[in-house]
């Protein structure tokens with residue numbers, strides 16, 4: 001469903017080139033749960049951004065369902081992200097002064113749906129993350145774990161094919177992290193949503209179907225769980 | 234995003250930064266308020282002049298005077314000395330003296346013969362009256378003018394002249410005789426005026442045919458018909474050295490005809506006269522007020538321009554402050570144009586609220602000022618409102634302010650629309 005071929009990404013700042021991603025070729029099938037792990041600065045987020053059509057590769061290609069991102073117009077790229085992808089970020093990016101409801105429905109509003117459809121979808125998403133009683137609370141009044149659940153609801157509300165999560169448990173204590181992990185993996189299992197999660201968290205990585213290990217912008221391991229022993233070399 | 238959702242979001246964003254929005258709206262408010270007031274003064278003057286000018290009508294009348302020597306010579310710009318021109322005789326044997334502004338009645342008569350379609354040419358014979366009275370009433374001073382045939386004075390009661398020894402009374406005087414002014418029509422007044430060298434008083438009975446509506450001249454002045462004015466003038470002035478010499482006169486056409494009016498004007502121009510119809514005079518007055526109004530409005534526009542920098546400032550700060558929010562919106566698929574629209578709408582809304590406040594306050598302040606001024610300063614100018622607010626003008630102010638606000642918002646809105654979502658989300 002997601003596929004990259006010889007993907008590379010170079011940043012140039014002050015005319016110095018940083019090759020952040022090198023020759024990445026990978027495939028992610030529908031319904032998979034994939035963890036991207038690696039040290040800080042190894043290029044995990046950059047890879048996720050390119051997969052999610054937020055950033056463009058310097059070399060190579062990325063495609064979603066066979067459509068090369070390079071062939072899409074800006075409008076089509078916006079539409080792709082809005083309809084097919086959901087996003088969860090480490091720093092939440094919630095609008096503290098807005099209600100939980102208003103935060104969640106943002107992708108639907110951007111899509112331009114009718115208020116009744118929006119309400120319906122929001123209710124479903126809120127129930128899925130167990131926040132249906134907090135819809136009218138202001139986002140800033142929630143705990144960290146609740147905030148991240150709001151973010152998951154926002155990622156979920158548009159009925160996406162893929163959810164991209166960048167260190168979703170990075171700002172949470174271990175107990176709340178557990179609930180968030182459960183939530184994300186339940187969505188993967190029960191709704192068949194493909195999950196791509198960037199994480200430091202060994203525990204979360206081990207619960208995903210596959211782990212892609214990056215080191216200095218290269219894939220050093222691409223293991224399906226249970227094959228650990230074989231990929232050692 | 235739907236436009237309506239965008240507008241709601243824009244309004245909510247504005248209300249979030251309450252103080253900042255309020256201050257920016259206040260700046261716009263000052264500009265819009267000033268613009269409404271300056272434009273209101275112009276419209277007030279126009280409306281007043283209109284009621285004044287419109288109290289006299291006549292579309293077959295030309296007011297005529299001789300051109301100045303400088304106008305004849307086309308020497309308006311050259312500052313050099315003007316050469317002396319001796320008087321000549323025209324084909325009728327009348328003296329044409331380019332050095333005087335005076336025109337004699339005889340010259341007017343010969344002019345009439347040379348102008349086809351002209352029924353009469355008369356000067357405004359001046360009448361110097363002592364007092365006017367009615368049986369059983371007091372004596373009042375009154376200024377009397379002559380109304381040429383063809384000029385229609387707007388009347389409160391009665392009708393225009395249809396014979397001689399007739400008078401139209403100014404409304405204030407008429408009220409002194411009888412509060413119900415319509416009762417006066419058909420009654421007789423006695424006019425007393427000096428005549429002859431000794432200046433003894435002479436009475437003349439005049440029939441009241443009409444009561445003039447309020448107006449600049451008609452507030453104080455009464456009118457007599459042309460023939461009566463001429464008779465009294467003759468009685469009073471026949472011994473004077475400049476008897477039957479006038480600086481201006483009126484031309485009455487035989488019929489109302491715009492083509493004839495125009496051709497007569499052109500002919501008079503060639504003969505060395507300046508001729509103005511009532512419509513010309515109205516236009517000149519309106520043009521003058523129009524220029525004054527534009528001048529006043531320019532001051533208000535400067536205030537508005539200053540306020541528009543406030544909008545730019547506010548929005549630039551908003552874009553910086555909301556960089557992450559914009560980044561998120563773009564990441565979630567909001568297009569460039571929608572982001573632009575969102576900020577443009579915020580900008581227009583600032584303009585809208587400022588203009589609304591400005592317009593409402595201007596109308597309130599103007600209306601109060603009008604009532605206060607009417608009782609104090611402008612008591613003698615009946616029907617004069619310093620501020621006039623036309624809905625169309627107020628609508629134009631609203632549109633203009635919103636347009637200025639939009640233009641002010643373009644730069645910040647473009648900046649917002651160009652933000653790169655990843656960099657925006659990374660932004661510390």
Ligand SMILES: Nc1ncnc2c1ncn2[C@@H]1O[C@H](COP(=O)(O)OP(=O)(O)O)[C@@H](O)[C@H]1O
Nearest residue numbers: 011013018020039040041042043044045046047
């Ligand atoms: N826009 C950018 N300009 C310059 N360097 C960048 C940019 N984005 C990322 N980088 C660099 O790329 C490297 C990888 O970043 P990132 O993908 O965020 O790593 P990770 O998520 O694995 O910690 C880092 O060294 C980072 O400084």
Ligand SMILES: [Mg+2]
Nearest residue numbers: 044045046166
């Ligand atoms: Mg990262």
